[in-house]
Amino acid sequence: xxxxxxxxxxxxxxxxxxxxxxxxxxxxxxxxxxxxxxxxxxxxxxxxxxxxxxxxxxxxxxxxxxxxxxxxxxxxxxxxxxxxxxxxxxxxxxxxxxxxxxxxxxxxxxxxxxxxxxxxxxxxxxxxxxxxxxxxxxxxxxxxxxxxxxxxxxxxxxxxxxxxxxxxxxxxxxxxxxxxxxxxxxxxxxxxxxxxxxxxxxxxxxxxxxxxxxxxxxxxxxxxxxxxxxxxxxxxxxxxxxxxxxxxxxxxxxxxxxxxxxxxxxxxxxxxxxxxxxxxxxxxxxxxxxxxxxxxxxxxxxxxxxxxxxxxxxxxxxxxxxxxxxxxxxxxxxxxxxxxxxxxxxxxxxxxxxxxxxxxxxxxxxxxxxxxxxxxxxxxxxxxxxxxxxxxxxxxxxxxxxxxxxxxxxxxxxxxxxxxxxxxxxxxxxxxxxxxxxxxxxxxxxxxxxxxxxxxxxxxxxx
Amino acid sequence: xxxxxxxxxxxxxxxxxxxxxxxxxxxxxxxxxxxxxxxxxxxxxxxxxxxxxxxxxxxxxxxxxxxxxxxxxxxxxxxxxxxxxxxxxxxxxxxxxxxxxxxxxxxxxxxxxxxxxxxxxxxxxxxxxxxxxxxxxxxxxxxxxxxxxxxxxxxxxxxxxxxxxxxxxxxxxxxxxxxxxxxxxxxxxxxxxxxxxxxxxxxxxxxxxxxxxxxxxxxxxxxxxxxxxxxxxxxxxxxxxxxxxxxxxxxxxxxxxxxxxxxxxxxxxxxxxxxxxxxxxxxxxxxxxxxxxxxxxxxxxxxxxxxxxxxxxxxxxxxxxxxxxxxxxxxxxxxxxxxxxxxxxxxxxxxxxxxxxxxxxxxxxxxxxxxxxxxxxxxxxxxx
Numbered sequence: 001x002x003x004x005x006x007x008x009x010x011x012x013x014x015x016x017x018x019x020x021x022x023x024x025x026x027x028x029x030x031x032x033x034x035x036x037x038x039x040x041x042x043x044x045x046x047x048x049x050x051x052x053x054x055x056x057x058x059x060x061x062x063x064x065x066x067x068x069x070x071x072x073x074x075x076x077x078x079x080x081x082x083x084x085x086x087x088x089x090x091x092x093x094x095x096x097x098x099x100x101x102x103x104x105x106x107x108x109x110x111x112x113x114x115x116x117x118x119x120x121x122x123x124x125x126x127x128x129x130x131x132x133x134x135x136x137x138x139x140x141x142x143x144x145x146x147x148x149x150x151x152x153x154x155x156x157x158x159x160x161x162x163x164x165x166x167x168x169x170x171x172x173x174x175x176x177x178x179x180x181x182x183x184x185x186x187x188x189x190x191x192x193x194x195x196x197x198x199x200x201x202x203x204x205x206x207x208x209x210x211x212x213x214x215x216x217x218x219x220x221x222x223x224x225x226x227x228x229x230x231x232x233x234x235x236x237x238x239x240x241x242x243x244x245x246x247x248x249x250x251x252x253x254x255x256x257x258x259x260x261x262x263x264x265x266x267x268x269x270x271x272x273x274x275x276x277x278x279x280x281x282x283x284x285x286x287x288x289x290x291x292x293x294x295x296x297x298x299x300x301x302x303x304x305x306x307x308x309x310x311x312x313x314x315x316x317x318x319x320x321x322x323x324x325x326x327x328x329x330x331x332x333x334x335x336x337x338x339x340x341x342x343x344x345x346x347x348x349x350x351x352x353x354x355x356x357x358x359x360x361x362x363x364x365x366x367x368x369x370x371x372x373x374x375x376x377x378x379x380x381x382x383x384x385x386x387x388x389x390x391x392x393x394x395x396x397x398x399x400x401x402x403x404x405x406x407x408x409x410x411x412x413x414x415x416x417x418x419x420x421x422x423x424x425x426x427x428x429x430x431x432x433x434x435x436x437x438x439x440x441x442x443x444x445x446x447x448x449x450x451x452x453x454x455x456x457x458x459x460x461x462x463x
Numbered sequence: 464x465x466x467x468x469x470x471x472x473x474x475x476x477x478x479x480x481x482x483x484x485x486x487x488x489x490x491x492x493x494x495x496x497x498x499x500x501x502x503x504x505x506x507x508x509x510x511x512x513x514x515x516x517x518x519x520x521x522x523x524x525x526x527x528x529x530x531x532x533x534x535x536x537x538x539x540x541x542x543x544x545x546x547x548x549x550x551x552x553x554x555x556x557x558x559x560x561x562x563x564x565x566x567x568x569x570x571x572x573x574x575x576x577x578x579x580x581x582x583x584x585x586x587x588x589x590x591x592x593x594x595x596x597x598x599x600x601x602x603x604x605x606x607x608x609x610x611x612x613x614x615x616x617x618x619x620x621x622x623x624x625x626x627x628x629x630x631x632x633x634x635x636x637x638x639x640x641x642x643x644x645x646x647x648x649x650x651x652x653x654x655x656x657x658x659x660x661x662x663x664x665x666x667x668x669x670x671x672x673x674x675x676x677x678x679x680x681x682x683x684x685x686x687x688x689x690x691x692x693x694x695x696x697x698x699x700x701x702x703x704x705x706x707x708x709x710x711x712x713x714x715x716x717x718x719x720x721x722x723x724x725x726x727x728x729x730x731x732x733x734x735x736x737x738x739x740x741x742x743x744x745x746x747x748x749x750x751x752x753x754x755x756x757x758x759x760x761x762x763x764x765x766x767x768x769x770x771x772x773x774x775x776x777x778x779x780x781x782x783x784x785x786x787x788x789x790x791x792x793x794x795x796x797x798x799x800x801x802x803x804x805x806x807x808x809x810x811x812x813x814x815x816x817x818x819x820x821x822x823x824x825x826x827x828x829x830x831x832x833x834x835x836x837x838x839x840x841x842x843x844x845x846x847x
Contacts, residue, residue, distance in 0.1 A: 004473075011471050028471040033478060040484035048483075053494055054530050056487025063484070089475070155531050286545040288556045295545075355546040359556050361538055366557040368550055369541070379541050390533050415536045423531040 003093065010097050017262050018104045022330065025107035026083040030100075033086050039063045041076050041086055045241065048128040051135065052150050074279075075099045079244065081121035083107040094275045097266065098259050105258035109251050112334050115243040123240045130233045137226050149227050152427040153234050158389045159212035160235055162242045208393050210386075212407075213238070219397050222433025231431070245387040249338045253297015256284055257329075260298070289359070289366065291380075296354070300341065301329050303350050339384045346380075348373045356380075382412065390416060392438070405432050409440035416440050418449075425451035491528075498528050499585060500593045507594065507837070508696060508830035512587065594834075595704050599843035600712070602794040602821075606672045606761050616664045625661025634660035674763040674794075675713045676705060677752065679745040681770035682736035683720040689830075690801040694769040695732055696833045697799060701767070702728070704841065715752060719745035721775075725752070742774045742810060746785035759792040767797040767840065772808030779813040786814070790821040797840045798824040820846045 011030065018025070033041075041047055043059035065071045074091055078084040085103040087096060110116050120126060138146045209215065213235040217228045244251065263276055284295045305325035308315075316322070332341065351373040358370040358379050370376065385391070396406035405428070409416060421438065428436045428451075435452040439461060446461040499506060506512075544556055621631055636651050639658040643650050678698050686694070698716075705712045716731035717723055723744040726734070749766050757764055766789050774782065790796050800811055805828075814824060825836040 008473060011473065015471060027469040030471060030473040032473070032475040036484065037478045037481060040481065043484060051483070051487055051490075053487055053491040056484060056489065056491040057528075057530075059484035060488045060491065156533070158532070286547075288544045288546060288550075289542070291543050291545070355548045355550055357544060357546065357550055357552075358541045359544055360541045364558060365555045366542070368544075368546075368552050368554045368556060371550070371552055376543060380543055383543070390535060392533060409533075414539055414541075417534050417536045420529075420531050420534050423529075424533050427531065 006093055007096060010093065011100055013266070014097060014100045014262060015104065017265055018101065018108075018258070021258070021261070023104055023108040023258065024112060025104050026081045026111055028104070028107065029082050029084045031084065031086050032089050034089050035066055036063065038073050038076055038086055038088050039066060042073050046078065046127045047084070047124060048131050049237075050127075050131040050150070051138075052147070052154065054154065075103055077103045077106045078124060079110040079116065079119060079121075079240075080124050081111075083110065084124065092275065094268070094272045095279055098263055098276060098279055101259040101262040102255045105255040106251060108258075109247070109254050109333055113243070113247060113250075114335055115246055115337050119240050119243055120236075123237075127237060130237065133233070134230065137230070141224075141226060146230075148430065149230055150234075152430045153213070153231055155424050155427040156212050157234050157238050158387060159210060159392055160214070160238050160242065161209060161211035162239055162246075207395065210391055210393050211235075212392060212394065215394050215397065216431050220432050221403060223431060227431075242387065243337075246337045246339075246384075249291075249293040249297040249300075249384075250333065250336060250341050251297070252293040253299075253301050254333050256294045256298040257301045286354075297341075299354060300345060300350065301332075303347075304332065304345050305329050339381055342377065342384070343381055346377055351376060385412075390414075395439070399435075399437060402434065404435040404437065407436070407438040409438060411441040415442055418442070421449060422451065422456045425449060425456065429453055494528060495585065496589060496593065499590060503590075503594055504831035504834040506590055507700060507834040508693075510692065510696075512590070512699075591703060591707060594700070594837070595708055597838055598704050598708070598841040600674060600705075600709065600763070600765065600794075601823075601840070601842055601844045602846045603672055603674065603763050604794065606763065617667055618662045618664045620663045620665060621660050622663050623657070623659065623661070625663050629662045631660040631662045672763055673711050673713075673761055674709065674765065675715060675757045676701070677715050677717060677749045677764065677766040678702075678731065679717045679719065679723075679749060679766060679768040680731065681720070681740060681742070681745075681768075682718045682734075683740040683773070684737040685740060685773040686771050686801075689803060690771045691735070693801045693827050693830060693833055694799070696830075697769060697827075697836055698767075699732065700833070700837055701841075704837070713757075717745050717748050717752075719748070723748040740770070740774050741778045742768070742770060743778050743781035743785055746782065746789060750785065750788060753789075753792055764793040765795060765797070766793055767799065769799040769801065770810060772800045772802060772806075772810040774810040774813075776809050779809060782810065783813055783817070786817065786822070787819070790819055793821065795821045795823055795840075795846065798822070799827060799836050799840075800824065801827045803828050 011028075015028070039062045040059055042062055044055050049055070062071075062073070066073070072088075074088050074095060076086040078086075083103075083106075085100075085107075087099060091099065110119075134146060134150075213231050216223070217231040217235070220228070223231070260280065263280075268276060284292065284298055286292055286295045305328065307325070308320060308328040309323050309325035311320040311322055311324075332345070336344070356371075356373075356376045357368045358376055359366050359368045361367075362369075370379075391410040393408045393410060394405075395408045396404075398404070399406040421440075425436050425438065435450055437448050437450045439446060439448045441447070446463070448459055448461055450457040450459070546554075550556075618629075621634060635654065635658055638660060639654040640649065640651055642655070642658060643653075678701070680694050680698065682691075702714060705714060714728075716726050716728055718726045718731055718734070718736065719740075719742065720736050720738040721741045721744065725748065745768065746766075753759065753764060786796055786798075798814060800808060802808055802811075811824070811826070814822070823840055825832070825839045827833065827836055
């Protein structure tokens with residue numbers, strides 16, 4: 001059998017097994033690619049995306065790591081319907097088998113997890129359109145201007161509020177039918193109406209909102225229309241990526257759980273078993289200095305399954321039936337995100353067994369500072385909040401009645417990086433056109449950083 | 464049975480035209496080059512560069528190429544790791560350079576928490592390109608014995624005879640067409656030998672004057688590691704600049720403490736000395752060299768002296784006289800003093816009296832000043 005035929009056969013076989021286990025995925029499109037392409041897609045997150053030097057930098061770095069053998073991406077899967085999976089052309093057949101099982105579970109997760117229920121399934125086309133549109137702006141307004149705008153928007157692109165989609169959806173669905181597609185990008189104000197209710201509706205409260213991008217697109221008196229358009233398009237892309245940020249541990253854990261389960265069902269020769277074990281081990285290897293989401297997710301799913309397969313007397317009294325482990329993890333993959341996954345299911349026994357700890361920098365070294373499971377769990381949850389980014393709230397868009405923007409950092413014990421903060425303020429200024437203020441906490445005192453277009457000012461706040 | 468459209472589809476396309484990553488990487492590299500220019504004072508004083516053998520790639524921190532975000536202070540951030548079952552509070556899990564930031568999930572191997580500058584690998588050539596663009600030998604005069612240098616060839620002439628490889632097709636066809644039409648048939652064929660036209664070249668000749676740079680460096684005991692580093696860094700870049708940009712510049716290295724001697728380049732950059740300081744010794748050595756080998760009618764002469772200014776007080780008067788003598792025969796005289804703490808400098812207090820257009824001085828206080836000294840001394844200027 002030729003390699004290609006073997007691959008076809010393997011895909012059919014694995015697809016059948018996966019369906020047999022109840023995995024419910026989008027129709028699959030597999031594309032076999034050379035490394036340059038896998039790494040391009042990896043850096044951009046999408047086959048076609050707008051042009052920016054930071055993607056080039058990322059691509060170069062990933063490609064370099066591949067070339068010198070430091071790291072390797074075997075596959076890339078896109079949340080879309082149909083679901084695209086890109087396989088590296090140098091993968092062996094057995095590697096591809098593992099990968100196919102892995103991506104089928106990803107596809108199942110995209111299709112069934114609640115947090116993905118509002119992501120657009122046509123994002124491949126939409127991002128390609130955004131890319132064309134930004135290229136047209138480059139021709140019209142000059143590459144430098146467009147790049148400067150992108151630099152500024154990218155610096156704050158994670159500051160969106162994905163919950164708006166969920167709350168908004170109930171309104172639009174009742175009154176306007178299904179959400180209108182935005183892919184024709186006609187008039188910007190029209191797009192906004194889908195997201196922002198009209199004046200008769202209660203306006204989204206700017207106060208304490210964390211959607212910086214929306215706020216700028218809506219309220220900046222400084223931006224040209226094409227720049228507003230860029231802000232909104234990048235916001236749309238971030239809304240698409242956001243659920244992936246929120247479910248990284250679960251999604252990778254789910255995919256690893258299923259490639260492991262399905263591979264055990266396949267008839268493998270002893271050589272193939274060794275090759276599979278090697279790749280599997282390299283993917284789910286725990287790290288002393290970071291969290292491997294593949295490993296943590298897999299172990300937690302396994303732990304939950306075992307617990308529900310053999311419930312304690314107390315659990316049985318609550319109505320949990322022995323052998324209900326598989327059903328439980330299917331339920332979890334539908335309802336939870338990383339935060340609730342950890343908060344609800346990482347037990348003391350689990351955390352201790354997995355030997356998880358907090359470490360931090362002490363002079364030249366990183367040293368384990370805490371092993372108390374409650375603290376570790378709390379820290380873990382905290383660093384998952386808001387996708388790992390500091391939460392910045394909008395306090396006033398007309399500060400000092402001078403149209404200045406006043407932001408507020410929700411301080412939870414970790415200070416901001418001041419050098420980075422000041423640089424981002426200069427970016428924000430290019431989008432807002434007036435002074436930008438941000439309140440945060442440094443050395444346990446409230447301080448406000450201000451950039452007025454010329455200089456950075458830091459002042460203490462007394463209340 | 465699943466519907467037909469749900470069947471998995473496997474394809475393998477030709478991706479060779481998909482070069483978006485490469486294109487954006489080129490833009491990124493352009494930005495790196497811009498950043499090199501903006502950061503030259505810092506880059507020039509990077510010690511690591513001096514220790515490379517010249518062709519190496521150097522890793523240099525460039526701040527302006529970071530992708531700035533609102534982020535946590537990495538030094539305060541707590542991270543989570545997993546041990547193999549027997550970890551204890553107090554165990555060291557990583558040294559500063561090899562921990563990976565979590566949240567990145569190991570995708571960016573090598574990034575450590577606390578890294579706040581983007582380290583990029585740039586070649587020495589890139590730095591030199593940016594730096595040397597700004598530099599030139601000042602007050603360079605036409606001397607009696609200039610060297611001819613062919614710097615380029617230009618194809619700027621057309622002749623009837625020449626090398627077949629250099630045939631000018633357009634002009635050949637035109638002349639054939641012209642001649643054929645005169646005969647009443649406006650066609651290209653036939654082409655006669657007489658129609659052939661050839662591109663020929665002329666040499667672009669530049670006259671470059673001979674020049675000699677006398678690098679005088681104080682190696683006495685008072686020159687601490689900082690002073691030595693800055694002096695050597697200055698002379699390192701000076702040497703590379705002269706070798707890159709000028710074909711006919713000689714460099715003579717003179718090291719001095721209480722006595723001066725001509726040393727090899729290697730000794731100059733790598734050997735330490737000690738003892739007191741008598742700067743006039745170096746000037747005397749320079750003057751006698753000029754008399755023996757580098758006649759001012761033939762050479763543009765550039766003495767550069769780097770010192771911490773801590774000269775034997777009684778020697779200052781000699782120095783003043785000798786500097787004036789040197790200036791008579793030289794294009795300029797450059798004095799660089801490394802003085803980080805604004806100490807009282809015996810030599811500089813004497814030199815302050817000098818009011819002469821050929822006397823240039825620069826006081827280096829920080830390591831970034833190596834760059835400023837280079838641009839100060841090597842500025843294209845004419846002095847009467």
